[in-house]
Amino acid sequence: MMMKLSTRIKRKPLQATACVSAAAVLLAACGGGAPAANSGGAAAGGSGKPLEIQMTVRLFDQVPDMNNAYWKEYQKRTNTKLNVEWIPDGDYTTKLNLILASGNIPEVLVANNLKSPALVNAIKNGAFWDLTPLLGDFSKYPNLKNNSAPGAWETSRILGKIYGIPQNVAQVSNGPKIRKDWLTKLGLPMPKTVDEFRDALKKIVAADLSGGGKHDTLGIIAKTDLLSTSTGGFSSAFGADKPTYNEEGGLIYNKLTPQFTDTVNYFRQLYADGSLAQEFSVMKSTQAQELFQTGKAAAYLNESMRWDYPFTQSVKKVQPDAEVETIMLQGPGGYTISRGTGVVDIMLISKKVPEEKVKQILDYMEKTTTKEYYDLTVYGVEGIHYNKVDGKIQLTEQRDKDLGSSAPWQVLALYYDKYMKTVSWAAPQEYNDAKINYLDSIGYFEKGTLDPFSVINSDTFLNVWPKVQQEWQSMGVKAIVGQISMDEYKAYVDKLNSNPDFKKAYKEFADSYKEFFGK
Template sequence: MGLNYPKRMRGPTIKVAISSVLALLLLAGCSGSPNAAIPTNPVEPPSSKPPETKSVSPLEIQMTARLFEEAPNMENSYWKEFMKRTHTKLNIEWIPDGDYTTKLNLILASGNIPEVLVINNLKHPPVVNAVRNGAFWDLTPILGDFSKYPNLKNYSAPDSWVTSRIIGKNYAIPKNRPQLSGGPKIRKDWLDKLGIPMPQTMDEYRIALKKIVDADIDGNGKKDTIGLVSKASLFSGSAGGFGDAFGMGKPTFDADGGLIYEQLTPQYADMIAWLRDLYSDGVLAKEFAVMKPTQAVELFEAGKAASLINESFRWDYSFMSTIKKVQPEAIVDTVPPLQGLNGYAVRYSTGVDGAFLISKKVPEEKVRRILDFFELTNSKEYYDFSVNGLEGIHYNKVNGEIVLTDLHKKEVGSTSPWQPITLFFDKYGKIVTPVAPKEYNDAKIKQTESQGYLTKGVISPFSVIDSSTWVATWPKFQQEWTSMSVKAIVGQISMDEYKAYVKKLNDDPNIKKSYQEFAKDYKETFGK
């Protein structure tokens, strides 16, 4: 189960990469088929009054946004209607997600900050430093008791206004996301072809992938299928939830009572040893350490990889549809929560997927209008609009069900409409997809619930707590630590050598000081 937040949390409450290799290590349908609108939490839709438009000119906002698909045409019918409804003019710089951290660092270093800056990591040191240096508005006094912002208070992720705080205050406007994202994708048709049961444990998953790579599963006579590719850095530990299967997310204290950073725990070393076995088996992609997110997805969609992480459940149907173009028998599924030595391969997020920061250069009157924009769009009405688009243009209703048109994919897409808004919180939002039939979505919800995906995960305390000493210290070690982790996985050093290196890090005075600060923040936040 996830961490239980204390009562005080229930109220309303990219690094210029140290090296080019490290920068690479870091991150981020069927038209005309019957489709169902994404189901949402059983709550009454909030009111969403349109803004006054008679005497006030449209709100022009300069912002950045993460891009996960082709850059949208902001002059198409969807975006024109969006800006009409919100009485805005959005000037968005769309940045591919794989390049976002690098671009973010350049923006922060130059000081040429847009009015609204999207951040993809609330704990990213350059972001925290920019906040400390006064680059962004402290919104705490403006938000107040949220009486003027009921949608932002009531229809954001649970405790998101607490977990998104930077240096203890609400500088960030959290972007909501389902707390459950997804698990490893796997080619179920290949499992069936080889007579392999769906894996239930980490060891069974490793064995299944080994059998697939050892077989000429695609029939090309080359045995060149890759077992596992990852869109996210495997060194995060949260990719695929793998680290949590070994207990990485569970608080671990040193002899002095300091809270050890999760990637320097003994449990994390157990995960490195497991990845080492996958690499030795020929299962893990040889280029895993420098593979870009787009490359991982392309390999999986081309039918050249057996398993992919990190993508949400909602992508299973799209992946399957794409692969069927080259391998018609393809079936893509998500494995059940894989049991490991000390838990399950399931990690919950805080419900916050990055955030918006407002530049301090923006006048206070405009800050309030920007907040009104986020308040307006954090509603069920705008959520449904961002999923389905305009009736008669992007979808039609057939026998009461939503059927997407060919124009939907071109003008609305799957993720772009979500990027400039905080997004109404929907716990099923990453399980179902508007491009799949209602029967498929309903079955997917039932499957994930019955498998325990909604009960077996954890929230890492390091998603919430902070340490100023850690922010200043860890960048000095991160490149070397990453290099040592790679060496351990590919067998260039032994696991004993790796563990000795981690011990040396944990004995560093500044890191030990960080652990004391983590422990203090943990106790204050969670009451433990």
Template sequence: MNFRRVASTMISLVLSFSLIVGCSNSNETKGNNVAETPAANQQDNKKPDAEPKANEEPVSIQLMVPSYSDVPDLNNEYWTEWQKRSNSKLTVEWIPSGDYDTKFDLVLASGSLPEVLVATNVTRPTLLSSIKQGAFWDLTELLGDLSEYPNLKSNTEPNVWNYLKLDGKIYGIPRNRPHIDVAINIRKDWLDKFNLPVPTTMDEYAAALKTIVKGDPDGNGKDDTVGILGHGFLLDDGDSAYLSAFGGMEPIFNSEGGLVKDQLTPNYTDMVAWFRDLYENGVLAKEFLAIKKTQAEEMFATGRAASYARNIWRDYTWEQEIKKVQPEAELITLPPMQGPAGVSAYLATPMFGAMFISKKVPEDKVKEILAYMDRTATMEFTDFNYYGIEGVHHTLVDGQQVLTDLGKKQVTTNSNQVFAMAYNNKMKVLNPSAPKAYNDAKLASVQVFTEVGRINIFSVINSDTWTATWPKFEGEWQSMVAKAIVGQVSMEEYSEYVDGLNSKPEFKQAYKEFAELYKAKFE
């Protein structure tokens, strides 16, 4: 294929992509099949110990939440038992996840709020504006030191409450999620085929992938194997893991003390240069920015790529799928690899947004809602959320819960949306379809991520100036990244472009605002 034609196609795709893809990054699992649902806990499913008093009336709660699978019947076996155990009567408006941001903004603009509104991004400008206008309860005094809400205190990652603060106040209940989530995997059988060791550095990783893509690992006689697979811009889910190896998860300040946005740091530029080399050597697909998520998943599941950074729990499912066409397939999670300025270990923010209570709700009802949130923020409820009722939704096989056909139908990702969950680092690692020995080994192998990984600080801090300014430049910047990677512009030209953005007064003001919020939340 003509190089200039490929480059031009890539740039056009980037410009189109920037118009249709939002900034949110959802880590929720989509689908209602067991293979699409990560596990929370694989111990015996105990009955929740936070039982309501016998004479206590169920709390009625109206919620608006995102939907990641079929809209559930709240009268089915799972939801009937959930409401019984949690002493609640739920009325839920399920909004398709792809439409949720639009619906969320419309509801805020209308002022007609449900009692509890889920926000998947706590730095969303429309949410912050509504909070400042008094649309939601300030929960700071009601929560106090959390002594009256012991589960929300002990079963939430310690830093989350600080991440949630706006001007020193707490307005939301965190939707707890694990730190350990996305990691870089690789086809171990292909490493073995070419007598390559498991990479421990980014240089070894790059060299291994260059060898694999040039060696026809699937033996089909075609030069069609992708080294690093991704979807969206740049690789979407995998960006932070790679950037971490270049020091991009650390705070980078300019000469004026401003906190530079991660994608405009020298570290990100170094990562772009690294991808440029891989693209030149055929490790990235020629039109990698055009690959959609469903296409990428299908490519990986059919053995056409060596490495793909996604949720760790998916490894077992994909390995089983790949074995259907390549029986020797073995997929492993790579350990944190040493890069030029860090390691390839990215920690997800330990919350996927928060739940906010409308100011129109009376204070007594607010306390009832908080009691429900605390009552359900246990590992027992979280485990029930993944496996349902023993004998109905799951059976025990070798001490591990295995979903029944009814369980696969009724126990879906939508079950996550109506409570805080209990923080744990298992739910995005364990796969309910995998043998216990596999899950135990996988969990043990990734614990090191919590020791060396970093979260992206920009997931919990915001800047009004950045929000107003960046959309004007985002498409142009994405185009420049694509041009740099495919070789249409030099790295010097790309660096000069980034320097030009960083020198603009509005960017400097945004960086000043970022720095102030960083100090408030992290220092």
């Protein structure tokens, strides 16, 4: 069996043009088809013995077989031998903290939270190489410089220095998903504002369109916790990402701003309407995805746009008219678009690694941060994972078996493309073209706001926030479900903001913001 893959996507110029494709993670293909021919067997560190690299990385699906056709070819082309410890994403933070505490650090370690106190302390204690002087002006590393996300090397700095190689990802790709076919069935227009969205959800839930006849149609469900993550973009719509200062000139942490309190109140209204799933605070990501894919919910948050088409096809199995679409909603302070830095993780190199080998690892990263290797991680090997028919790529079933969903992306920095998570490999070309044209026409990529706290620093905050984070999250959930009033929640937030340690942290945030962004 073979799967047809579209190979051409219309687009406007990018900061770094790239091929929008990744079959296993449901991205789109583009740009002329097959991966480039092998440019030579030279290793990152030379043409002789393969460079062995010990890595600990995140895993989002099954552990790959490093002896299959894809991984053999990848290591042959790079002249490497990768000894990879694959840690499931759900367990990764715990595992990372254990590694950092033990000091038994692999040669290359992926970090998924640049603000982690454990990571920052390990860096302060000299656990990792400061790569700043080795990279220098990047004259030896043009691919790492030019093929990374815009600003990646600045936003991924820790303590003002480069300790990790950024792993690139699309800067914006999310927004609330809604069942467009259910809107059509009720004669409702596509909502454009957060208020229209709320009204539409109430009507969908009341109409019980899931088809069970048990009045069990859910409104909003989310892949991850609503409060501690991106809130599905709603906090951005309420303006929580916009710098907010206290009377002393300190920059208030965005989750403790009045705008974020307004976001909590909005979810409280949705919950009171019956439009926010009662189990939202404890629902696991796998459970939420399954509920949405089986047609039980009207809206889904915290998942990229690339899933629109695959989700549609999944729901069609039980509801043939299903149509899933990511929407952009306007709120009082912006849009439901959270802009990321374009860096999903960083890859740190243990200080135990000799300097000469550090340079070889950097050479490996430089070699693989190209379109050629991006395509290889997506399509695999011609004749095994794909074939070309009439100039177009057709993927084989072996492609998914060997490459999985995203494992090839975890061992390199990855070539950057801003469209990489907004279109789907499984969709017809016309669908992807229409998606990109629509997003460009509404200024989607320009309207997202960056959370400044993803890049600015405060040593004081790193110490005080972990002590109250769970309590704050619990208070937020209580406010949403009505166990406490909004006045009680506001009083709790005011108490935190008036704490001297928080005020000190806010002054540090203000200084860091000025240093990073200017006035």
